Structures are given as C-alpha cells and as structure tokens.
Amino acid sequence: MSYHPIIESPLNDFIAASATAGSSLARAVVALFNLILAFGHFWFDKVVQFALTCVQLGLDLFRGVAGFVVANLFILVILGGGYYWWSTRPGGGINKRAIKLRK
Numbered sequence: 001m002s003y004h005p006i007i008e009s010p011l012n013d014f015i016a017a018s019a020t021a022g023s024s025l026a027r028a029v030v031a032l033f034n035l036i037l038a039f040g041h042f043w044f045d046k047v048v049q050f051a052l053t054c055v056q057l058g059l060d061l062f063r064g065v066a067g068f069v070v071a072n073l074f075i076l077v078i079l080g081g082g083y084y085w086w087s088t089r090p091g092g093g094i095n096k097r098a099i100k101l102r103k
Helices: 005-061 064-088 096-102
Strands: none
Touching: none
C-alpha cells in the first residue's frame, strides 16, 4: 500500500472532528433526557406534596365525630345569629316600600 500524507492528514482530522461532534451530540441528548426526567420528577413531587397537604388539612379539620359535630354546631350558631340579627333590625328585614305597594 502506498502512503499518501496529503490525503491521510485531512481524513484523520475529519474523522476526529466527526467523532467529537457525535460525542457532543450524544451528551446533549442525554442531558436533555436528564432535564426532562428532572422536570417531571419535580412536578410529580409537588403534586404529591399538595395532595398530602390537602389530606392532612381534611384530617385536621374533621378529626373524629366530635370535631364534625362541633363544626356543624358552630355553623348553625353563625347562621342562626345572622338570621336573628336580620329579622330584629328596624323594619324586620322587610322593605317598607314593598309593603306599601301590596296595599
């Protein structure tokens, strides 16, 4: 075989540059895949944490039957007090103009 240094040197440079470009492209694809996995893991972790927080809030608010009864009693007192205030204010909660129109 004959030795051609004029062709061999540029061919070696081309092969080396192609290998470097291929290696860089492969590393970029792996980095992009890693980025997508990290992004998905981050949001999955946040969604699970939010769901656990909501469940914990529900358990804290309604811890047992006694808490449920006390919460409902409190709501009834608030609604009953609001109704009492509305019906005992001057005019009894009724628009006097509407009464005149009925007569």
